[in-house]
Each structure stands twice: as C-alpha cells, then as structure tokens.
Amino acid sequence: MERRNLIVGGAALGATLALPHVARAQAAYKAEYKMSTVVPPAFAWGKGGAIFADLVRERTAGRINIKQYPGASLVQGQQDREFAAMRQGVIDVLCGAPINWAGTVRELGVFTLPFILPNHKAWDAATTDAAIMGEYFDLVRKAGAEPLAVGETGYRQISNRVHPIRSPADLKGLKIRVVGSPMYGEIMSAMGANPTFMSWADAQPALASGAVDAQENPLEVFLAAKIHTLGQKFVTKWNYSNDILLFAIAAPVWSSWSADDRKIVRDAAQEAARQQVAIVRKLFADDVAAVRALGVDVHLPTPAEMQAWRDATRSAYTKWKDAINPGLVTKIEQVAARAGS
Numbered sequence: 027m028e029r030r031n032l033i034v035g036g037a038a039l040g041a042t043l044a045l046p047h048v049a050r051a052q053a054a055y056k057a058e059y060k061m062s063t064v065v066p067p068a069f070a071w072g073k074g075g076a077i078f079a080d081l082v083r084e085r086t087a088g089r090i091n092i093k094q095y096p097g098a099s100l101v102q103g104q105q106d107r108e109f110a111a112m113r114q115g116v117i118d119v120l121c122g123a124p125i126n127w128a129g130t131v132r133e134l135g136v137f138t139l140p141f142i143l144p145n146h147k148a149w150d151a152a153t154t155d156a157a158i159m160g161e162y163f164d165l166v167r168k169a170g171a172e173p174l175a176v177g178e179t180g181y182r183q184i185s186n187r188v189h190p191i192r193s194p195a196d197l198k199g200l201k202i203r204v205v206g207s208p209m210y211g212e213i214m215s216a217m218g219a220n221p222t223f224m225s226w227a228d229a230q231p232a233l234a235s236g237a238v239d240a241q242e243n244p245l246e247v248f249l250a251a252k253i254h255t256l257g258q259k260f261v262t263k264w265n266y267s268n269d270i271l272l273f274a275i276a277a278p279v280w281s282s283w284s285a286d287d288r289k290i291v292r293d294a295a296q297e298a299a300r301q302q303v304a305i306v307r308k309l310f311a312d313d314v315a316a317v318r319a320l321g322v323d324v325h326l327p328t329p330a331e332m333q334a335w336r337d338a339t340r341s342a343y344t345k346w347k348d349a350i351n352p353g354l355v356t357k358i359e360q361v362a363a364r365a366g367s
Contacts (some may be wrong), residue, residue, distance in 0.1 A: 054282065059092045061119035062104045062112075064126065065099060066096035069250050070309060071271055074177045075121035078273060081294035083219055092119055101210040103227040106206035108131075113170050118279045119305030120171065123179045127144040131169045133351050136162065138269045140213055140339040143362055144332075145308070147275040149178070149268055150348045151365035152358045153306060159352055166272070172280040174295035177192050177271035177302035180310065184266075185258040187239050190325055192262070194218070194338035202240040210242075210267075211348045214276030233257060240264075245313035246306065261317055261324045264335055273299060 034192055067076040072094070079092040100117050101107040108125040111117045124134035136142075143149040153176055166173040184191055186200055192261065198218030204210040206223050214221040222238055232238045233256035241258070248254070248261065273295040280288065318324050347355045 048058050053088050055089060055360045056118070056279075057091065059090060059118040060100055060116070060280065061092050061094050061121055062098055062100050062108050062117045063094055063096050063121050063122070063123060064098050065146070065247070066137050067094075067252075069297050070302060070305040071123075071177075071179060071245055072096050074271060074273075074295065074298050074304060078121060078298035081298060082291055085290045085294055090283070090287060090291065094121075098225070100141070101219070103225045105225060109169070109171075115276070115278070118276050119160055119273060120276075121177075122272060123218065124272055125207050125267075125269045126205055128209065131165075132349065133165050134169065134272075135207070135209070135346075135350050136354050137270075138209070138267050139350075139355065141336050141343075141345060142355070142358060143180070143268055145240060146266060146310075148362035148365045151362050153270060155357075157219045158354070158361060161357075165351075165354075166274060167277070170275060170277050174273045174275065174292045175299035177273065177299040178306045179269045179271050179292065180246055181200060181263075181265040181268045182327075183245050183248070183257050183261055183263045184242045185240060185253060185261045185322075187233075187236070187257040187259055190260045190262070190323055192325055192327070192331060193334055198241075200240045201238045203238045204242065209342060210347070212342045213266075216271055216342055217338050222309045231254060244306075244310075245308040245317055248310075249313065249316055249320075254317075254322050261322055263314060263324060263326055264332070271299070271302065286321040 061075055061079060063072045065072040065073040067073045075094050079094050082090050082092050097103055098105040098108060101111050105122070105126040106129055108117060108120060108122055109130040112120055112249070116154040124131065125138045128135050137152070143152055146294070171234060188200060189196065191197060194217040197214065199220065201220045201222055202214050202223045203224055211221040211223065224232065227237070229241060230251070233253070234240060236257065245261070245263070275291065283291070314324050
C-alpha cells in the first residue's frame with residue numbers, strides 16, 4: 027500500500043514538473059495589475075488607459091487584469107510621484123506624461139521643450155522616427171520600465187481670468203498653476219508670471235477661489251473639466267508643448283509574464299495608443315469652436331506673435347535642452363525641421 031502511494035505521488039509530482047513553463051509562470055500572475063492615470067476615461071488620456079486595460083483583459087482571457095486608478099489616486103493625487111511609485115512596486119502600469127516625472131526621470135522630458143514640435147506634422151515625424159524612439163525607449167528601460175507605445179497628451183494652451191494674453195508681456199504678474207516641472211516654471215518666470223506648482227486636484231479649487239489666475243492645459247481638458255466655470259475667461263491657443271502619453275510596464279512585472287503575453291500586451295498598447303491619438307486629434311480640430319461656444323475669448327496668435335513666444339522661451343529651451351539630453355533633442359529638432367515645421 028505504501029509503495030502504491032509513493033508511485034501515485036511520484037506520478038503526480040512528475041506531471042507537475044512536466045507542465046509547460048508558461049503554465050507554471052502564469053500561476054504566479056497577480057490577480058490585479060495597478061495602472062495609474064492622472065485623469066479618468068472622460069478625458070482622452072484616461073480613455074487611452076481604459077482602452078488598453080480592456081484590450082489586455084480581453085486578449086489574455088483575463089490572465090492579465092489591469093485595473094485603472096484615475097486621479098493619480100495610487101499616489102494621493104501627486105502625479106509627479108508616479109514613476110517613483112512604480113519603482114517601489116506601488117504601481118505596475120503607467121499611462122502617463124513624462125513631464126509629470128521631471129523630478130524622477132528628467133531625461134524622459136525631451137518632447138516637452140517649448141515649441142520643439144510646434145504642430146502635428148512635426149510631432150508625428152518625431153514620434154514615428156525609428157532612431158529617435160529606439161533611443162528614447164532605451165532611456166525608459168534604463169529608468170526601470172518597459173515602454174510599449176506612445177499616445178498624445180495634446181497641445182497645452184494657456185487660460186486666465188484677468189485679460190487676453192497676446193504677448194509675453196501680458197503674462198507679467200499673473201499667478202499661474204503649472205505641473206511639477208521646473209522647466210515649465212522657468213518658462214513662465216521668464217515672461218514675468220508667478221508660477222505655482224500644484225497637482226490638478228489642488229488646482230481646481232485654487233482657480234475657483236482666485237488663489238491662482240491662470241493655468242495651462244490642452245483645451246480638451248479645459249472642456250471636459252469645465253474650466254470656464256472656474257473663472258477662466260480668456261484662452262490663447264499657442265501650442266507651446268505637446269507631451270507624449272507613455273504606456274509602460276514596471277520592469278519586474280514585465281519580466282514575470284510569458285513571451286506570448288508580453289506580445290499581446292505590447293500589441294494592445296499600440297492599438298490603444300492609435301485610438302487615443304485619433305480621439306485627441308478630433309478634439310483638437312473642434313476645440314476652438316467648442317470653447318468659444320461657452321462664451322470664452324479665444325485668441326489665435328499671428329505668425330509674428332508666435333515668434334515672440336518662441337523668442338521669450340528660448341533661454342529656458344537652451345538651458346533645459348542641455349540638462350535633459352542635448353544629443354536626442356538635436357535629433358528631434360532635425361526631424362521636425364525636415365517635416366516642415
């Protein structure tokens with residue numbers, strides 16, 4: 027009897043050891059993978075994250091369950107802490123803007139320099155250039171994440187409650203909310219504004235109370251967040267920065283998945299990014315009319331006015347190009363120039 031039990035037990039053990047490596051690896055998968063986004067799916071950015079999570083769940087038959095946590099809630103609304111939290115294992119998946127992580131991974135901010143990609147033709151040329159994106163993705167891997175795809179956060183525009191902004195001088199003395207990027211702060215300071223760093227969660231009551239006068243965000247955010255109800259009466263569509271939306275997985279999580287699942291997740295991210303960019307572009311095409319319909323004054327700068335903005339931000343551009351990654355920035359500049367920007 028004992029001999030028979032040993033034979034049965036041994037057979038069971040042998041069967042377990044004979045299981046394919048993929049099956050054994052999948053047994054260690056988490057029940058949930060936490061993804062951070064700054065905004066919910068009501069915004070194009072958050073929608074991109076939701077599309078990604080849904081595609082992964084569907085295509086892996088639930089093996090990989092990505093749950094979206096909007097409002098940067100995994101880091102108490104402090105979006106500048108997202109990348110650091112990913113390194114600490116708090117966040118598994120990022121669908122975010124590198125400008126928010128300037129204090130952690132400054133070198134990922136190459137696409138955020140003022141007017142480096144002044145239109146979508148230049149933006150598309152740079153973000154589809156194999157050499158540029160290969161070098162950029164290597165930087166992401168070095169920082170501790172596996173890059174999968176890039177979407178678009180949208181061109182950032184400036185709004186305020188005081189008066190129309192048609193020249194750099196019109197910013198003098200305005201208290202403006204900016205994301206946690208020292209570069210954005212220096213850009214505003216160079217034009218005489220008083221930048222205030224705060225999360226988006228803190229910015230909304232500050233705008234409503236008048237504690238800050240101005241803010242800068244894509245007009246899609248202006249519309250979805252109903253920023254006109256926070257006293258913002260004047261908008262200037264100057265297209266000064268358009269960061270990428272990076273889809274990435276924490277390196278330890280990525281290495282824990284099978285090769286087949288990694289391909290599924292990468293393909294899903296690229297599909298989600300394509301859909302997300304299409305949403306952003308549609309909103310961009312219609313945003314001026316939509317904002318004006320709310321009774322907000324929207325100024326479209328002339329070519330001469332645009333040159334004045336570029337001149338006013340040049341010193342900050344030069345400083346941060348050198349601080350971030352001068353070699354990669356130069357390559358982006360060259361590709362943008364060839365695109366006819």
